[in-house]
Amino acid sequence: xxxxxxxxxxxxxxxxxxxxxxxxxxxxxxxxxxxxxxxxxxxxxxxxxxxxxxxxxxxxxxxxxxxxxxxxxxxxxxxxxxxxxxxxxxxxxxxxxxxxxxxxxxxxxxxxxxxxxxxxxxxxxxxxxxxxxxxxxxxxxxxxxxxxxxxxxxxxxxxxxxxxxxxxxxxxxxxxxxxxxxxxxxxxxxxxxxxxxxxxxxxxxxxxxxxxxxxxxxxxxxxxxxxxxxxxxxxxxxxxxxxxxxxxxxxxxxxxxxxxxxxxxxxxxxxxxxxxxxxxxxxxxxxxxxxxxxxxxxxxxxxxxxxxxxxxxxxxxxxxxxxxxxxxxxxxxxxxxxxxxxxxxxxxxxxxxxxxxxxxxxxxxxxxxxxxxxxxxxxxxxxxxxxxxxxxxxxxxxxxxxxxxxxxxxxxxxxxxxxxxxxxxxxxxxxxxxxxxxxx
Amino acid sequence: xxxxxxxxxxxxxxxxxxxxxxxxxxxxxxxxxxxxxxxxxxxxxxxxxxxxxxxxxxxxxxxxxxxxxxxxxxxxxxxxxxxxxxxxxxxxxxxxxxxxxxxxxxxxxxxxxxxxxxxxxxxxxxxxxxxxxxxxxxxxxxxxxxxxxxxxxxxxxxxxxxxxxxxxxxxxxxxxxxxxxxxxxxxxxxxxxxxxxxxxxxxxxxxxxxxxxxxxxxxxxxxxxxxxxxxxxxxxxxxxxxxxxxxxxxxxxxxxxxxxxxxxxxxxxxxxxxxxxxxxxxxxxxxxxxxxxxxxxxxxxxxxxxxxxxxxxxxxxxxxxxxxxxxxxxxxxxxxxxxxxxxxxxxxxxxxxxxxxxxxxxxxxxxxxxxxxxxxxxxxxxxxxxxxxxxxxxxxxxxxxxxxxxxxxxxxxxxxxxxxxxxxxxxxxxxxxxxxxxxx
Numbered sequence: 001x002x003x004x005x006x007x008x009x010x011x012x013x014x015x016x017x018x019x020x021x022x023x024x025x026x027x028x029x030x031x032x033x034x035x036x037x038x039x040x041x042x043x044x045x046x047x048x049x050x051x052x053x054x055x056x057x058x059x060x061x062x063x064x065x066x067x068x069x070x071x072x073x074x075x076x077x078x079x080x081x082x083x084x085x086x087x088x089x090x091x092x093x094x095x096x097x098x099x100x101x102x103x104x105x106x107x108x109x110x111x112x113x114x115x116x117x118x119x120x121x122x123x124x125x126x127x128x129x130x131x132x133x134x135x136x137x138x139x140x141x142x143x144x145x146x147x148x149x150x151x152x153x154x155x156x157x158x159x160x161x162x163x164x165x166x167x168x169x170x171x172x173x174x175x176x177x178x179x180x181x182x183x184x185x186x187x188x189x190x191x192x193x194x195x196x197x198x199x200x201x202x203x204x205x206x207x208x209x210x211x212x213x214x215x216x217x218x219x220x221x222x223x224x225x226x227x228x229x230x231x232x233x234x235x236x237x238x239x240x241x242x243x244x245x246x247x248x249x250x251x252x253x254x255x256x257x258x259x260x261x262x263x264x265x266x267x268x269x270x271x272x273x274x275x276x277x278x279x280x281x282x283x284x285x286x287x288x289x290x291x292x293x294x295x296x297x298x299x300x301x302x303x304x305x306x307x308x309x310x311x312x313x314x315x316x317x318x319x320x321x322x323x324x325x326x327x328x329x330x331x332x333x334x335x336x337x338x339x340x341x342x343x344x345x346x347x348x349x350x351x352x353x354x355x356x357x358x359x360x361x362x363x364x365x366x367x368x369x370x371x372x373x374x375x376x377x378x379x380x381x382x383x384x385x386x387x388x389x390x391x392x393x394x395x396x397x398x399x400x401x402x403x404x405x406x407x408x409x410x411x412x413x414x415x416x417x418x419x420x421x422x423x424x425x426x427x428x429x430x431x432x433x434x435x436x437x438x439x440x
Numbered sequence: 441x442x443x444x445x446x447x448x449x450x451x452x453x454x455x456x457x458x459x460x461x462x463x464x465x466x467x468x469x470x471x472x473x474x475x476x477x478x479x480x481x482x483x484x485x486x487x488x489x490x491x492x493x494x495x496x497x498x499x500x501x502x503x504x505x506x507x508x509x510x511x512x513x514x515x516x517x518x519x520x521x522x523x524x525x526x527x528x529x530x531x532x533x534x535x536x537x538x539x540x541x542x543x544x545x546x547x548x549x550x551x552x553x554x555x556x557x558x559x560x561x562x563x564x565x566x567x568x569x570x571x572x573x574x575x576x577x578x579x580x581x582x583x584x585x586x587x588x589x590x591x592x593x594x595x596x597x598x599x600x601x602x603x604x605x606x607x608x609x610x611x612x613x614x615x616x617x618x619x620x621x622x623x624x625x626x627x628x629x630x631x632x633x634x635x636x637x638x639x640x641x642x643x644x645x646x647x648x649x650x651x652x653x654x655x656x657x658x659x660x661x662x663x664x665x666x667x668x669x670x671x672x673x674x675x676x677x678x679x680x681x682x683x684x685x686x687x688x689x690x691x692x693x694x695x696x697x698x699x700x701x702x703x704x705x706x707x708x709x710x711x712x713x714x715x716x717x718x719x720x721x722x723x724x725x726x727x728x729x730x731x732x733x734x735x736x737x738x739x740x741x742x743x744x745x746x747x748x749x750x751x752x753x754x755x756x757x758x759x760x761x762x763x764x765x766x767x768x769x770x771x772x773x774x775x776x777x778x779x780x781x782x783x784x785x786x787x788x789x790x791x792x793x794x795x796x797x798x799x800x801x802x803x804x805x806x807x808x809x810x811x812x813x814x815x816x817x818x819x820x821x822x823x824x825x826x827x828x829x830x831x832x833x834x835x836x837x838x839x840x841x842x843x844x845x846x847x848x849x850x851x852x853x854x855x856x857x858x859x860x861x862x863x864x865x866x867x868x869x870x871x872x873x874x875x876x877x878x879x880x
Binding site for chain 1 (some may be wrong): 607
């Protein structure tokens with residue numbers, strides 16, 4: 001078998017055999033497939049697609065390219081969630097302790113932020129002392145101790161995915177469902193999960209703006225997860241505005257801890273709702289509760305009883321962070337060193353549209369995120385929205401507050417955020433947070 | 441501009457701007473486009489195609505990636521021919537001296553053979569002493585002296601094409617019209633031509649087996665040539681059997697010299713007909729004769745008068761070859777050192793189909809051509825066909841004679857050639873050598 005033969009078959013729209021996919025994935029890490037041959041095949045996959053069997057085979061081959069984690073010594077079902085990413089999407093910080101306090105072990109391997117979206121690892125690092133680089137033994141002991149542990153991908157997990165992702169980024173072959181599915185699922189499956197709840201976002205702040213494409217991705221992810229032996233469901237959720245109020249690292253962790261403390265701002269309710277629903281799915285899929293209803297009730301109770309907060313506190317402590325943030329989340333914010341700038345509505349009316357990605361880019365563009373891989377992040381910078389889609393606002397009324405460092409940042413990011421909001425005369429149709437549930 | 445942006449546009453089926461194409465071609469030679477980015481773009485072009493304007497721009501950008509030859513000191517119109525390649529396709533050796541003796545200067549830059557097809561340069565090297573590696577100054581002086589000169593592509597001509605061709609070969613992106621057009625035309629245009637006659641082959645021995653695809657290629661080549669300022673026409677010709685009788689290097693040169701000497705075997709008539717027609721097109725397009733009819737008459741006269749043979753003799757001498765082969769072409773053949781094996785028809789009937797590529801592979805597979813780049817060629821090995829499509833043959837009658845070195849070669853190649861012929865009960869519909877003429 002030669003790389004050209006595999007490329008040729010996909011180029012003509014044929015389905016690759018398991019042997020051909022295995023040869024590709026092994027060849028990418030082993031050198032039999034050069035970078036340019038891999039790039040040509042990636043583009044052929046982009047243009048011609050892959051069927052369900054190919055997607056599963058590709059996912060499994062990428063999974064097998066590296067080590068898998070074995071937590072069978074922990075006598076609990078393992079579950080995780082994954083979001084395709086959005087603006088202000090902070091639910092992992094609520095879900096992990098919530099699911100853990102419902103009797104599920106959550107070995108969560110998360111990512112960094114780039115562009116308009118933030119990453120869970122970066123957000124956690126805004127907690128003083130918190131370490132996300134854990135050796136596997138430490139990850140395991142934190143998981144045992146707290147019911148959940150958080151870390152980044154290691155060099156040992158799905159190395160083919162790392163190699164391919166770098167190539168995809170350089171060759172404009174990122175935005176294609178089979179490769180997205182294999183990339184997400186190969187890493188998630190490496191943690192040896194029993195259940196997986198997916199949050200597939202669609203709208204102005206999502207990677208898949210179009211709902212139809214997001215739905216297609218959700219179906220492909222669910223099909224691949226289940227065929228690989230992990231009970232998987234997906235929620236198709238609205239990302240036409242930031243989720244909750246806060247966009248920015250310390251601000252988002254602050255919002256999450258307030259939720260765990262039962263002090264959630266009314267405008268943060270979507271974060272609560274989505275976190276509870278995703279947790280309930282994990283709990284039910286993991287078999288800890290017999291019905292989704294029972295799982296929802298259990299998750300709500302764990303939140304309201306403070307059990308989830310205690311689980312979070314134990315984790316912060318175990319991963320080196322300052323646990324006092326759990327009692328006094330304001331410690332996360334260095335408000336006195338910042339400029340707090342009111343972003344004003346240019347006119348009176350109703351919020352009819354929000355370009356959520358623009359808000360993300362506005363924040364990352366002034367240091368509150370990464371515009372390139374490797375950029376340092378100013379954890380304090382961010383935006384707290386005062387209005388949501390459909391809210392009424394007066395002329396000069398506050399859209400929200402921008403936290404930044406100087407006048408130049410205030411002007412640039414403030415204007416970009418203002419422009420992200422469309423204010424109209426008529427109230428728009430209400431948005432639905434959870435648009436659809438995709439099950440096997 | 442970033443490579444990803446260019447790749448993304450083509451990936452989505454958009455037309456690339458002149459700036460984007462220029463950036464790509466310069467980037468490939470200059471390093472701003474990595475090999476894997478170039479490979480991804482090549483596959484995107486394979487899958488999405490290019491319109492006429494893009495093809496012309498790509499051709500011109502590849503042409504400009506290197507040096508162009510300037511023969512304006514030669515006070516004759518410059519013309520050339522190009523064939524997309526086939527089995528026994530030897531017309532260049534007849535056309536170059538024929539066109540030269542009709543008052544056209546032919547600066548012919550030719551290629552090597554690979555797989556089932558032979559290359560003009562390799563065939564010429566079967567003439568003892570003949571050199572195809574000429575410095576540009578020598579090429580120019582041979583062209584002035586003989587009216588034509590033959591050499592291989594230099595490192596200075598269209599370096600982007602060499603780079604891209606190597607990538608295409610490794611990434612299964614060879615067989616796509618826009619890239620074929622740009623590759624062929626950028627090299628041909630580098631010779632500063634006024635006119636170009638193309639021989640686009642279709643059938644069992646052609647790169648484009650399907651007639652519709654070959655026609656599409658012919659139209660694209662003609663459109664690009666004319667829009668780049670070179671008067672260009674194409675003949676769509678039959679390649680459902682070897683052209684003429686001989687397949688193999690010395691055997692093909694022998695056949696050509698016999699044609700130039702006026703001693704063509706009756707079965708070699710298609711070589712004569714096609715050579716005269718392509719020459720006439722060159723002569724007419726170059727403006728040397730006012731009509732195609734006049735150009736045909738002039739070409740026929742140059743062949744029959746021996747003028748073309750004299751032009752060939754001068755060239756052989758000028759390029760270091762032994763000119764005695766022009767008087768005694770049998771000198772080319774070392775028949776006494778070879779095994780001559782009759783390839784027999786397994787049954788009586790009519791030749792209804794010939795897998796021409798199989799005959800090419802049979803010959804190259806025993807050393808009479810290259811199966812890989814860099815293989816040495818045994819110039820003496822080859823096959824001389826006794827029957828053509830539609831001919832009647834008896835059981836055990838000769839399909840032709842295989843010239844090889846030993847019993848093993850005789851068995852392998854003989855069987856492969858026998859299997860290439862289908863003998864049926866009914867005479868097939870006759871084939872037409874020139875199927876169509878494609879003009880601007």
